[in-house]
Amino acid sequence: QVQLVESGGGLVQAGGSLRLSCAASGRAFGSRAMGWFRQAPGKEREFVAAISWTGGSTYYLDSVKGRFTISRDNAKNTVYLQMNSLKPEDTAVYYCARRSSFSASSSLNDYDYWGQGTQVTVSS
Secondary structure, three states, rough: OOEEEEEEEEEEEEEOEEEEEEEEEEOOOOOEEEEEEOOOOOOOOEEEEOOOOOOOOOEHHHHHHHEEEEEEEEEOOOEEEOOOOOOHHEEEEEEEEEEEOOOOOOOHHEEEEEEEOOOEEEOO
């Protein structure tokens, strides 16, 4: 069993920054790709960023490229999402997820374990 716990969300003004963390317990973290997704009220859950198990490959939603950075520390079983230049449209519940494979993916269906989410609110 794998458990994922997100932290680092909160309220921030537009233009500000937040760093989300996702701590994983259980086995098979270091050999699996990880992803961040988000869901705004009344909208579908969408892909934000993903990282391969080595950290050598990363992928981003077009609207967050150049502002968000995904990274991981396999020794700490933790994946991060550094979010800079935040905009009100980034407001959502952010979820981390583990993929059952080592390569990154933007498809929700490719992820088998999910965290409970952390709220990010960006005020204008």
